Amino acid sequence: MVRDSLVVAGKDLRVEWRSRILTNQVAPFTLLVVVLFGFALDADTATLRDTAAGLYWVAVLLVAVLAVQRSAAVETADDAHQRMLLSGLEPAAIFLGKAAALFVQLLALEVLLGAAVIVLFDVSVGNVALLLCTAVVATAAIAAAGTIYGVLAVGLGVRETLLPILLLPVLAPVLISATRAFGDAFGRVDADGWAWLGLLGSFAIVYIVFGLLAYGVLLEES
Amino acid sequence: MTATAATAPAVGNDPAGTGSRGTRVLGAFIAAGIPTLLLFAFALSPEDDSMRDAVRLLYIHVPVAILTYVAFGLTAVASAGYLWKRTRWWDTLAHASAEIGVVFCGLTLVTGSIWGRPTWNTWWEWGDVRLVTTLVLFLVFVGYLAFRRVPADPEVRARRAAVLGIIGAINIPIVNRSVEWWENSTLHQRSSLTDGNLEDLTLFTWFLGTVVLGAAFLWLLVHRFRLAWLEDEVERQGLASALDERRAEARSGVEQAVGGPVEGALDPRGDPR
Amino acid sequence: MVPAVDLDGVVTLLGRYPALAGISLQVGRGEVVLLQGPNGAGKTTLLRLCAGLLRVESGRGSVLGHDLTADRRPLRRRVGLLGHATGLYDDLTVAENVRFWGRTSRADDAAMRRALDHLGLTSKLHDAPVRRLSAGQRRRTALATLLVRRPELWLLDEPHAALDQHGRDLVDRLIGEAAAAGATVMLASHELERVAGLSRRTVTIAGGLVVGDTGAPGAPVADREPAEVADGA
Numbered sequence: 264m265v266r267d268s269l270v271v272a273g274k275d276l277r278v279e280w281r282s283r284i285l286t287n288q289v290a291p292f293t294l295l296v297v298v299l300f301g302f303a304l305d306a307d308t309a310t311l312r313d314t315a316a317g318l319y320w321v322a323v324l325l326v327a328v329l330a331v332q333r334s335a336a337v338e339t340a341d342d343a344h345q346r347m348l349l350s351g352l353e354p355a356a357i358f359l360g361k362a363a364a365l366f367v368q369l370l371a372l373e374v375l376l377g378a379a380v381i382v383l384f385d386v387s388v389g390n391v392a393l394l395l396c397t398a399v400v401a402t403a404a405i406a407a408a409g410t411i412y413g414v415l416a417v418g419l420g421v422r423e424t425l426l427p428i429l430l431l432p433v434l435a436p437v438l439i440s441a442t443r444a445f446g447d448a449f450g451r452v453d454a455d456g457w458a459w460l461g462l463l464g465s466f467a468i469v470y471i472v473f474g475l476l477a478y479g480v481l482l483e484e485s
Numbered sequence: 486m487t488a489t490a491a492t493a494p495a496v497g498n499d500p501a502g503t504g505s506r507g508t509r510v511l512g513a514f515i516a517a518g519i520p521t522l523l524l525f526a527f528a529l530s531p532e533d534d535s536m537r538d539a540v541r542l543l544y545i546h547v548p549v550a551i552l553t554y555v556a557f558g559l560t561a562v563a564s565a566g567y568l569w570k571r572t573r574w575w576d577t578l579a580h581a582s583a584e585i586g587v588v589f590c591g592l593t594l595v596t597g598s599i600w601g602r603p604t605w606n607t608w609w610e611w612g613d614v615r616l617v618t619t620l621v622l623f624l625v626f627v628g629y630l631a632f633r634r635v636p637a638d639p640e641v642r643a644r645r646a647a648v649l650g651i652i653g654a655i656n657i658p659i660v661n662r663s664v665e666w667w668e669n670s671t672l673h674q675r676s677s678l679t680d681g682n683l684e685d686l687t688l689f690t691w692f693l694g695t696v697v698l699g700a701a702f703l704w705l706l707v708h709r710f711r712l713a714w715l716e717d718e719v720e721r722q723g724l725a726s727a728l729d730e731r732r733a734e735a736r737s738g739v740e741q742a743v744g745g746p747v748e749g750a751l752d753p754r755g756d757p758r
Numbered sequence: 759m760v761p762a763v764d765l766d767g768v769v770t771l772l773g774r775y776p777a778l779a780g781i782s783l784q785v786g787r788g789e790v791v792l793l794q795g796p797n798g799a800g801k802t803t804l805l806r807l808c809a810g811l812l813r814v815e816s817g818r819g820s821v822l823g824h825d826l827t828a829d830r831r832p833l834r835r836r837v838g839l840l841g842h843a844t845g846l847y848d849d850l851t852v853a854e855n856v857r858f859w860g861r862t863s864r865a866d867d868a869a870m871r872r873a874l875d876h877l878g879l880t881s882k883l884h885d886a887p888v889r890r891l892s893a894g895q896r897r898r899t900a901l902a903t904l905l906v907r908r909p910e911l912w913l914l915d916e917p918h919a920a921l922d923q924h925g926r927d928l929v930d931r932l933i934g935e936a937a938a939a940g941a942t943v944m945l946a947s948h949e950l951e952r953v954a955g956l957s958r959r960t961v962t963i964a965g966g967l968v969v970g971d972t973g974a975p976g977a978p979v980a981d982r983e984p985a986e987v988a989d990g991a
Binding site for chain 3: 637638639640720723724727728731732733734735736737
């Protein structure tokens with residue numbers, strides 16, 4: 264199963280590598296979001312520094328919606344939405360593969376976004392280990408939930424409008440937890456970042472397990 | 486599927502209605518219960534020492550909030566039941582319960598907000614665990630209902646909606662925990678019932694509110710369920726005639742085949758999709 | 759031996775539309791069956807049903823011994839369906855597409871190279887993104903992604919469409935070889951004169967039912983009442 268999921272993940276990453284949708288369209292969008300936050304908050308560096316953690320994760324969620332849509336679109340282009348079904352692979356393996364590819368893509372975008380936030384909002388990172396662990400665990404949670412929701416509308420032709428209203432409320436705990444943990448890592452709020460990381464971890468585990476179990480039910484189109 | 490027989494209306498006799506003697510009795514009880522509740526809530530029960538008259542809103546707010554969680558819990562259970570049994574009884578139950586749950590959830594938020602204004606001096610309090618949890622829950626299930634409106638193969642939609650319904654419920658404790666840690670200072674009343682300092686009349690009114698609104702929930706649920714069931718029944722009748730029509734095409738196809746090779750579009754519908 | 763395809767009164771819905779209205783059909787292993795019939799008769803739906811993609815609403819069916827109500831996933835690995843959509847990843851190259859489908863069925867690199875060669879996809883084309891291919895080249899690449907999986911049941915929907923003469927000959931050879939190797943082939947085509955040489959059995963479909971069958975065991979059924987054919991639906 265791990266082998267099959269690596270095949271799927273490798274294929275998704277290769278599609279991305281060739282099409283450059285994330286690098287050419289989504290990455291600039293992430294920078295744009297950061298700049299817009301700067302405008303909206305009146306170029307007040309103190310405010311930006313205090314809210315940087317929250318703004319960062321709001322931006323990540325917006326980017327995640329686009330990345331999830333893209334991940335689902337890879338399978339539905341050319342009117343071939345039963346492609347993954349015909350592969351005959353275990354749905355759990357497909358889930359792991361697509362989630363892993365999404366995880367890698369999101370992490371790459373987060374590095375870019377993080378650099379932009381640190382530079383533009385003048386944030387200093389106090390606790391690098393906490394920052395990195397939070398990013399990894401939160402991204403795993405987003406990738407797992409995103410992969411589950413991404414397949415929901417496949418074959419129904421309403422993906423673009425349906426996905427955000429389904430996915431974003433579910434990710435609210437990720438937003439809260441990751442923001443707190445980042446706030447701690449930035450030294451801006453008095454919170455126990457590691458405890459929040461634990462909560463993020465349980466969210467990620469719940470969604471990964473749920474995805475492994477339920478992906479087959481979601482994938483079938485008839 | 487014995488449960489189906491018990492709850493499904495007698496379609497043959499009364500195809501246009503969703504009522505039965507059971508629901509009419511229940512309806513009469515609610516019709517009498519709501520004025521009684523209002524009487525107790527506004528006139529007979531005393532005002533609260535700290536909340537003053539605002540306490541009267543809680544006779545609605547608390548039962549509705551409890552029923553919201555009951556409704557979403559029922560949706561999750563019925564969703565799991567659907568994935569297990571794959572019968573439309575469970576699917577219809579999950580859908581009906583979620584719709585009423587969203588209405589009750591909205592009522593919970595509105596009554597809570599109105600109550601919060603005089604009591605906490607704010608319409609909305611971000612720091613409160615239950616408030617924020619309920620809001621997130623509301624949004625999750627609004628999404629669920631939106632998904633249920635998507636035109637799709639009924640069985641595919643039912644299956645995916647069942648997964649959504651279960652995720653929605655799984656999410657409740659996670660959201661609750663995250664909000665709880667988020668702002669430790671909750672404004673929300675610790676359960677007033679366990680304080681033991683409530684007056685008997687207050688307690689009775691609260692109990693009455695729970696019973697009456699619970700009956701209203703049940704009444705709505707049964708009607709909504711039967712309506713969805715009848716809708717489905719109508720579509721199923723459509724299926725029988727569609728099947729006849731489709732087979733008639735085959736008959737004319739035979740005539741053509743006997744006369745010569747069948748070519749070109751016989752089917753006036755064109756592509757079956 | 760279990761027949762390759764064994765359908766008994768199968769009704770299949772597309773949404774609420776009964777695309778297959780109680781179809782019954784038996785196809786033995788190693789047979790090459792031509793499906794013909796008017797547009798909208800249900801040929802495409804029948805092929806997708808046999809690929810394990812569609813749900814059986816009523817009736818009973820099994821393909822390669824897999825029950826269509828309970829056991830569809832393992833079936834999908836063993837069939838090769840060429841539909842109207844080619845199912846290729848536009849951003850990947852020809853070789854990458856074939857390699858992906860090969861990997862999902864444990865095929866080795868030699869099998870992938872053979873599949874590419876067999877469909878006349880020269881090494882010059884291997885590294886071309888599918889996006890840049892002509893319709894005929896896409897079609898051939900799609901066939902190569904099927905061939906690499908060595909399907910036991912080929913389900914071909916208009917396999918000659920969009921192909922030039924050379925491509926058509928390749929498809930004919932592919933079908934012949936598949937049958938010679940013991941695989942079963944069902945193909946839907948409008949080009950009767952072309953495929954007549956490939957198959958000894960022609961099944962006519964209309965209104966989601968079999969209305970004519972030149973090779974069914976027993977008497978020809980062209981004059982049978984469709985209502986009778988549909989029994990058990």
